[in-house]
Amino acid sequence: MTQSNSRFLLILFVVAAAVVPLVFASGYQLFQLTLVVAYALSVLGKNLVTGYGGQVSLGQGAFYAVGAYTAAILMEHFNVPYWATLPVAAVVTGMVGLALGLPALRLGGLYLALVTFAMAVAVPQLLKYKLFENWTGGVQGIVLNKPDAPFGLPLDPDQWVYLFTLSVGVVLFVAATNLVRSRIGLALMAIRDQPLAAEAMGVELSRYKTLTFGFGALFTGVGGALGAIAVGFVSPDSFSIALSLTLFVGMVIGGASSISGAVYGALFIVFVPNLAEEISKAIPGAIFGVILILFMFFAPGGIASLLSAQMRRFRAAR
């Protein structure tokens, strides 16, 4: 398959992803697909940090929460239109990521995992804190209106939010692909694979790592903002450690070292719990746990690397 060929297929896939659900999917299904895109962006942020940057962050849920609350507060208290909250959410989470990344990355390895884990555990409590209550709505959270389609387009809110989210998602995925292929991306992978050699080559480890941490936070934060718009509601308890763990599961299962893996991971974390929840509310988490361990043992590269291995076999057979 040539490059232009595969690019054509990709465009075809995106168009199909936009059109087919509009025609066939119910409101709830559209909502789920919207969540898939929001989570895919969040997992993508995690992939950048962990898969490409080689840093284990367990607190991506915290950045998701920052993005979601930024969007919600802007809409609720400042009457900012929903679409205009995204760039602000991106900047805010990016800055928060940089600020946290600076000290955290000096530690690296397990220590970073520990700090970010602690961060994820502490987030709901901070969101409930009474000093911020006027902004965050405390335990109650903030309820948002679902946006209508603009320009008199003949779409209901679910359809519109899906299309809007998908468009933002596509733009950011293209951006991430370019980022990974840019000098920064190449330097990052050099750092991940050969830290000593990279340092010897003059790559400034800490600057690049901090930068990726910031970018990772940014992508996750935009995902959070989109998620908040789609759900129409933010509250502290929806951003517990469980969210961070879910994003972690999505990253591992999709494949941390790939861009497309974020999509597979997001599909997994949105749809598998739905199937499993019929048995018991607690089952999805347990299944996540079991699948997580199985992937660590048998497919550490996630679905993305399983698929690309299949593709290679397929091509070799032809």
Place this chain on the structure above:
Amino acid sequence: MVDPVASTPIQGGPILEAKGLHAAYGQVRVLHGIDFVVNTGGVTALLGANGAGKTTTLRAICGMVRSTGDLMYDGKRINNMATEAIAAMRVGHVPDGRGTFMELSVEENLRLGGYTRKDSIEPDLERMFAYFPKLKDRFRQQAGTLSGGEQQMLAIARALMIRPRLLLLDEPSFGLAPLIVREIFEIMKQIIATERTSILLVEQNASLALSVADMAYLLETGKIVMSGPAAEIRQDESVRRAYLGY
């Protein structure tokens, strides 16, 4: 002059015999079919330049690196057995880098050396202090704070605590001042004379090693290029030029 102790004919048959021994780290093949023996009660020296495969040979004996061919210890094939199982058969190993338990005290290092022993090890502690009085003074000191020479003594004492039938020594002279090296080798001669332990001694310092050994092998990039009684090897022109430096 051949050392009287080393040449004392107290030796029985081989306690360790390698035949066609190969060893590799993953894809990197290091030993290419070597043969050697350590006689019961004897001292065999294994000489060779950096990277020849001396340490790898000792690691193969202890099951720390995979090997093929035959390694016969006391008539039993021991290739690729678990390291701790080989230690349990009373093979003591003073490893490359000394293997000190840095965080633990001198006493605890010695007690760990006696881990496989079922009987009381208190008399052995006294025996070690007789050989290495310096260790007695530092009994409660953290081993990581010992000098290099003291750590080497500790490593030898630790390996002796196992009451080894076969003792593997990896470059006991490494990184030590000549005076300390002489001290350690004097003690080793004493040990050889009294313990009657069979020894496989790896050294780069060939003249030193040949002064205590009865058999010697010369290893070059994973192959034995010369072997024979230590006294003969000492006389050999090429060895003298390449390794003894006179």
Place this chain on the structure above:
Amino acid sequence: MEGVLHQIISGIATGSIYASISLALVMIFLATHQINFAQGEMAMFSTYVALTLIQAGVPYWGAFVLTLVFSFIAGMVLQRTLLEPLARAPVLASVGAFLGLLLIFNNIAGWIFTYTLQPFPTPFGAGAPILGGMLSRHELGSTAVTLVVLTAVWAFFRFTKLGLALRGAAYNPVSSRLVGIPVARMLSLGWGLAAAIGAIAGMMVAPIVFLDPNMMAGVLLYAFAGALLGGITSPLGAVVGGVLMGVIENIAGAYIVGTELKLTTALVIIVVVLVFKPSGLFGKTLANRV
């Protein structure tokens, strides 16, 4: 002044529970250079086992001992089957496995025992508070139990041949094998011990906070902070750090930030220690393992 003293004393009581979990974390860290993110959930699950036994009519201390035995064995089995094979895998793999365990224990507990809070019995009786009303009977009793356990653990490591072998295996596995120590078995044993110590902490904290599948989240965070504060490479530091965290929690809760930011307090301490003194009070600095 009276108030401060009260806060300190009851802080020591909860702190001794944190100290147990800190110690369990440090034991595993020393032996494997891994941080067991599932340590808290394992303790929680053990506590449910104890509750089930007690509800089935087993007397308290019988259930206590049976739970320790169960936890010890379960810890060994987990190490053998899950963690040992991942020992040489990248950090991500072991972290992933621990998070997987965390999810499994938490959700299985929720599935079997539901997420509702359940009271857990104390063996020390309800009675009036003692020490001039500063300490409940349970607090005093649980502190005593934890101190006995910590002392026993210390004595085991310090004075027994097996304890010494465990330490040797943790510090220097290669040399340990050379002197004949079966290192893999030592690691399982360490895991079993850590799980049993965690179970004690769970059973001691449950009467105070009530039992539910998320009971240990906060305790684990404080135990992390305690372990880091004391120095993640120092068992003694872990105990001191854990106790200190109990006191800090109480003082901060009463006079500084209020109880609403308890978890954030732990987070801040973790960050401050890691940024300004990564080796903690007693530990030594470790090179990064990326």
